[in-house]
Amino acid sequence: MKWLSWLLLSWPCVALADEAEMLKYRDFLPAQIASISEEERKQSVPIAYIEATNLALSDFGPDVIQAQLNSLLYSGLADYYGAKRAFQADLGQAVTGELTVGQIHELGYRSERIKLQQVNFFSYGYSHSINENAATLRGTVQIIDEKIAYPINYVTVKCFRAEGYCSYNQIALTLPDRNSWAQTYSVIEVADEFYRITRWEGKQIDATPFTVNRCRTNRLTFNFDSEEFFEVVTNNSVGDCETELGVTIPRLQQPRVSKIIDGTKLMNEEFQRIQTEATGYYASAFRQRLQEKAAKGGRLTKAPTP
Incomplete structure (x- = not known):
């Protein structure tokens, strides 16, 4: 199933047609x-x-x-018409008091987004160990020099020397997309594969997939001494490759190298990005009030103890 990760990485190209339709009907x-x-x-x-x-x-x-306007701290219940106008003004769009379908969808996205700032969906501790007979690696896959499609992911690799194979399992958390009609997190299994061990020397292991993918090959190369754990993806076709789902996977101009790392910092940064985005969706009048109080040295205080 490793092909799914390639599909996700190329998804922006697939979604261009949807973006055009979203733009076409946005102001209806x-x-x-x-x-x-x-x-x-x-x-x-x-x-x-x-x-x-x-x-x-x-x-x-x-x-x-x-209720959605109220959740973003507009006066949706007290002044529905005024709240809609204030929301349109914050979007930088025409202030009419009549919401378009694009604005209604954006309102729904924002009101849900502030509820989805962080979620714990699995333990993502980083660890690795190796002995003469077996090796285990757990961590987060990060593509080097590229934006990964799913930064919040967790992989477990177990290798068995006598049996000559490694099992590879990867799950990921996909984040809500602005153009999606459902604003929820989703946990997907990106890969559940087996690799043939081609080299096991000391604390170094190389492995290749038992199942050959028509588009690309993913090779594992681990060094437990230097704590370097890489995945290297190369092409299996001369040009672009057509998948069984009818999606074209573009040819890599150079090998794609990923590293399995301690993903705690990476994932915390991603959740912080989501939180920062969500904070910017509150009504501008509310945000301005907080900024003014902060500029005057305002701070949260505890109620006095009786």
């Missing part, structure tokens, strides 16, 4: 989306905007939207 009002023919809606309108339309035109739609 819910009633305008509803008036589009059913055939066009099925073929062209992004699911996210259909969901926004269904929400806005439902009996409880305004109540949900008011």
